Amino acid sequence: MTHSYDAVVVGGGHNGLVAALYLARAGWSVAVLERSAAVGGAIASGEVTLPGFVHDLYSTNQKLFLGSRAYADFADDLTHHGLRFRTGDHPYANVFPGGRSMRVHHDYAQTLGQLAEHNAEDAEGFAGLYEEYRTFSPYLFGLYGSAVPSAAAVRQVVSLLRHHGVRGAAELAHTLLMSTRELGEVWFATPEARAMAACWGMHLDFAPDIAGGAMFPLLELFADMENGMSVVEGGARHLPRALADVLTEYGGEVRTGVEVDRVVCRNGRAVGVRGTDGSTLTARRAVIANVGPAVLYQRLLEFERVPTQVRGEASHYRYGPGTLMLHLALDGPLPWAAGDELSRFAYVHVAPYVDDLARTYAESQAGLLPVEPLLIVGQTSAVDPTRAPAGRHVVWIQVRTMPSVVRGDAAGTIHGTDWPEVVDAMTDRVLNKLERYAPRGRARIARVTAYSPQDLETADPNLVGGDSISGSHHLAQNFVFRPMCGHHGYRTAIPGLYLTGAATWPGAGNNATSGRLAARRVLKDARRRVTH
Known part of the structure; x- marks a missing residue:
């Protein structure tokens, strides 16, 4: 069965939805195809520990989206469809040995x-x-x-x-x-x-x-x-859901559970997509892929469609180190040694020092489980109390940085080279570190759920190797060099085919900028074709 649209978007992450929304507002017929059962990509939430505890599974701080041009353009529509934010006035802090801390408040x-x-x-x-x-x-x-x-x-x-x-x-x-x-x-x-x-x-x-x-x-x-730090009231999943609802209101379509295995090209131009179920969607004006360049050029396009040089460049797109995510359901706030006020901060960084960060990064890049990884402790229910039952709390811990492929343990105490073998022991190491800065905190943990780098990639293929930022941001792969030298501006090597998402400028973060700018590029190119 074939359906026809002005544009088809592959991937229902927030940038893909935002791109589709701008096109739909311009009067285009648009369809968004998402392989998972729900839109959102790395913006997701769920009760993954205990009933009544709502955790943001991947990203949690939505300050960038709240301050984005896309939110400003569609704020009334999104609010109408239930999107609301909670903002805390205790943004972040660092804790150090001896019960010391440094704290940054909204009050300068x-x-x-x-x-x-x-x-x-x-x-x-x-x-x-x-x-x-x-x-x-x-x-x-x-x-x-x-x-x-x-x-x-x-x-x-x-x-x-x-x-x-x-x-x-x-x-x-x-x-x-x-x-x-x-x-x-x-x-x-x-x-x-x-x-x-x-x-x-x-x-x-x-x-x-x-x-x-x-x-x-x-x-x-x-x-x-x-x-301040902002989270979505009731869970991050309400953000992509609201985007999808507004898109539908503008006449667009959102299809979940549909995996695309081919971008269809004809006469050197992208003209549609094919699903793994054999269905085909025709795109009269544009296909927008919310994926990484390696997936696009090595999997979604036929081999002969991609210039040899481009295929080679895509194969060298660099991903950063992996991330381990821990979700904690607590019977009370974390008892920080630095004082009870610390439990009010949206983020608490547990490093403790610069040399520890440098050592952690080197160890993870060498494939070793780090001895002292950075803990980014997100105290979500301190910002949004609706996330947990009264008197109880949810805590989100992003552990940076981790090896995507485990070759060993820098401390020599964890044995195994597959994430399923080592994730429990690494979780224990993280919680032991947390205990040093929040004594007796482990006694307050009712349930913990861990997502390894391997789990992150399984949930969202754009998080290759558990890289939570979808590609290194080092200078050689940033600014005009993102995603690849000569492939900036959201166009690809195939006319009619565009790229959006964290692999494009301005990179990671739920800022919606890539989706907005990709849509603008598509609309400009369409006007240019008409005038010529």
Whole structure:
């Protein structure tokens, strides 16, 4: 059976849904095909520990989507379909041995006061770096929301030069090209403050000594302070569900449980897709693939359709290290040694120090289970109390970084080289580490569920090797080089076929930017074909 549409989107992650939504609003007939039983990709939630405990399975902080242009464009529609957010005013903290901590509040004065109590030079450095953020963040966020390269991106650079000159632009470039270790050493005096900055780089794949790692911490340190941390009320799954509902309202179609195994081409152009069930959907104007470049060029396209050079480049697309996810149902808040107030923070980073982060990254890249992995402890029910029964809590722990393929254990105590063999022992290591900073916390755990890197890829094939960011963000694979050199701008090597998702600029994060910009590219190309 064949159905015909103006555009077909392969993959119902949030970027695929957003791209379809913009096309539908422009009057196009659009179908989104999703292999899983529900849309959302890495934005999902469920009761995976005990009944009544709703956990975000993968991503949890939806601040980027809440602040996105896509949300602004469709906020009323999304709210009408049940999408609501909860935002906490205690964004993040770091804990250290001896019951010490560093805390960043929504209240800047309170944050600066607590930093000054820790160390006057750290407070001075935080204030100075905040001034740099306030000066340059409008241009960074403007660039972040523009296609790269594009006239819009050039306008951001020209505006930067006009207002701050070559000296100001050079100052910004110098900061952005730093590693996170360098950023900390330039601006902060103590190991604790330096670790606070470096932890944000590990959310991506920026170990402390990788050039270009400073951009993400520069933005996250202060954007989270200014805006707080936001989660979807009742569970992350309500975000993609609302997008799908609004798309349907605009006349689009969403089909789940439909796996695409081929992009159909004719006369050198993408003209539709074929499902594993034999069904075919014709795309009169565009096919948009919300997948990684390797999947697109090596699996979804026939071998002879892809230029040899492109196939080779796609095979070298680099993925970052893996992630282990732990979901905890608790009988009470975590009893942090640094004080009860810590249980109110959306994120608590447990590193503890920069050298620990560097060692962890090196171990995971060598295929070893790390001795002291970074724990990003998301206290979801502190932000959204609807997630758990009264007096009880859900905690989300993203463990960074992990080997995608296990070759051994850096500590020499865990035996096995397959994730199903080692996941329980690695979970125990993580919980033991947590116990050192939240004594007696393990006694409050009613149930724990672990998702290994292998589990993450099984749930979402875009998370190759359990890479939660869908591809390395190192400089050689970022900006105009994302996903590959010469393949920016959401077009692919096949006319009529476009790419969206975290593998394209601006990369990981639930910002919806890639979906919006991909749709804009499709609409511009369609207008150009009409005029010619």
